[in-house]
Amino acid sequence: MSDFLTQYPRVDLAHLPTPLEPLRRLTEYLRGPELFIKRDDCTGLATGGNKTRKLEFLLGDALAEGCESVVTVGGLQSNHARQTAAAAARLGLGCELLLQEITGAPEGAYEYSANLLLNDLCGATVRRYPADADMAAELDAFIERLVAKGRKPYRIPLGGSSALGALGYVLAIEEILTQSIEQNMPITHIVVATGSGGTQAGLLAGLAAAGSPIQVIGINVSTSREKQTERVAAVLDDTCKLLGLPGVAADRIHCEDAYFEPGYGVPNEGMVQALRLLAQTEGLLLDPVYTGKAMAGLIDLVHQGRFEADDQVLFLHTGGSAGLFAYPRSL
Numbered sequence: 001m002s003d004f005l006t007q008y009p010r011v012d013l014a015h016l017p018t019p020l021e022p023l024r025r026l027t028e029y030l031r032g033p034e035l036f037i038k039r040d041d042c043t044g045l046a047t048g049g050n051k052t053r054k055l056e057f058l059l060g061d062a063l064a065e066g067c068e069s070v071v072t073v074g075g076l077q078s079n080h081a082r083q084t085a086a087a088a089a090r091l092g093l094g095c096e097l098l099l100q101e102i103t104g105a106p107e108g109a110y111e112y113s114a115n116l117l118l119n120d121l122c123g124a125t126v127r128r129y130p131a132d133a134d135m136a137a138e139l140d141a142f143i144e145r146l147v148a149k150g151r152k153p154y155r156i157p158l159g160g161s162s163a164l165g166a167l168g169y170v171l172a173i174e175e176i177l178t179q180s181i182e183q184n185m186p187i188t189h190i191v192v193a194t195g196s197g198g199t200q201a202g203l204l205a206g207l208a209a210a211g212s213p214i215q216v217i218g219i220n221v222s223t224s225r226e227k228q229t230e231r232v233a234a235v236l237d238d239t240c241k242l243l244g245l246p247g248v249a250a251d252r253i254h255c256e257d258a259y260f261e262p263g264y265g266v267p268n269e270g271m272v273q274a275l276r277l278l279a280q281t282e283g284l285l286l287d288p289v290y291t292g293k294a295m296a297g298l299i300d301l302v303h304q305g306r307f308e309a310d311d312q313v314l315f316l317h318t319g320g321s322a323g324l325f326a327y328p329r330s331l
């Protein structure tokens with residue numbers, strides 16, 4: 001697969017391979033299956049995260065097309081926007097971020113600190129839109145205005161979740177499978193936070209390409225099981241087409257929706273407990289929007305007996321800890 005993927009231009013942005021490590025104290029504490037963590041919070045770009053692997057392909061395409069700037073969308077505290085800002089800076093491209101004013105936490109810091117501070121340090125231009133704006137339509141309209149002025153912007157969809165972006169996680173599967181052989185850890189499950197869906201789609205496409213039976217369990221951060229499954233399926237279909245793979249069976253898409261309430265980016269008790277537990281058992285920092293809720297999901301699934309005692313479960317740490325500083329009071 002990696003040979004096949006060399007036909008897509010890719011820029012080198014991430015520190016790879018990211019470490020794959022045992023979670024010894026957490027495993028002992030939960031008395032469940034053996035738990036491991038894949039440290040994609042350590043991809044290295046302005047505090048790291050999963051969007052960096054996607055941006056390697058997206059910005060490879062942007063450079064190949066001769067674009068001079070990138071434009072993308074996200075919530076006010078988007079990690080995707082922050083990694084895009086840093087990647088654009090590194091490549092000498094302009095960066096415009098269209099951010100939606102969703103209220104994750106009713107505190108001042110949410111309005112100016114954390115990812116917003118880092119966007120500003122990286123020199124990106126931020127435009128704010130109301131919570132009810134149709135961001136895909138705003139993105140298209142914004143790009144059209146730039147093109148009409150003779151500019152060459154590159155459009156990156158929400159979360160970088162196109163088929164091209166998902167290739168980052170097709171490659172990540174090769175990395176994970178290699179590490180699991182080298183370290184003699186036969187992984188049975190991967191648990192990951194799922195939002196715009198490109199990460200889960202890329203993982204599933206990569207596993208299909210490798211003929212691996214590893215199960216991926218997505219923990220939803222924003223919507224119902226039905227809607228999230230559709231979202232992942234759409235990106236997965238496009239990714240399979242790009243790779244010339246037959247489609248992936250619908251029953252390979254698992255999305256759990258019991259852990260994100262009351263809503264996207266809004267704290268809940270399980271998230272706060274999981275965040276504190278990982279910090280206090282493993283010295284690991286999760287985030288309030290994605291990985292904290294995903295870890296709360298993993299812990300609950302262990303308690304529910306979802307795994308066998310001899311399963312080996314890999315938590316994909318997709319980053320986001322910069323977002324902690326948007327929530328100092330809520331945490």
Ligand SMILES: *Cc1c(COP(=O)(O)O)cnc(C)c1O
Nearest residue numbers: 079195196197199290318319320
């Ligand atoms: C964007 C993001 C996710 C979700 O990835 P998708 O590809 O959008 O589903 C998970 N964790 C963090 C920290 C993120 O920033």
